[in-house]
Amino acid sequence: MQVRGDSRDVVARAEAGVQWTSALADLDPTLFPILTALTPYGDAVFNQRQVPMLLAELDRLPAACGGDWVGQARELCRIVEQGPHRYLWFVGD
Template sequence: MINVQVRGESGTIEARAKHGVVWSPELAGLDQSVFPMLGHLLPYADTVFNHRQVSTLLEEMPRLPPGVLTDEFAHELVELCQMVLGGQHLYLWFLGD
């Protein structure tokens, strides 16, 4: 399970998703040239996106094949992305198991 948090520059947790994303063949098989953000996630490592990377993530989400993300997680992810974009010195963290 990969969980998601918004963290401040000093590492404080500002928000977190209630749902996570399960590592699946669909997620693992994303073409990194088409999905440069989600295509680089790893199941057992943390991945951090800055403001500009979050913008790219939001652009790629509507193109995702069905079943890669649950509707609940996708909704929360958009909200967390918008929080990063609307704040200062905030980062989106994907936390692998």
């Protein structure tokens, strides 16, 4: 996970990556429309307007989907919210 600016410069990055599990893959897209955009192989990018929805989904994420990545994603969301033209990138393999 990374926060990038408009020119794709990395502003901040997480140490942990998303632990891709069947529990994460099986999230209900009607309840988790932002998180179900994640795939293990592709990139997903969220802007300032999407970050509050992502934070709300992280707050109700089942324990089976948790890990260090959740707290680090929250920290990166706050960095996105602090400045213009910042985006949260989930970088796939």
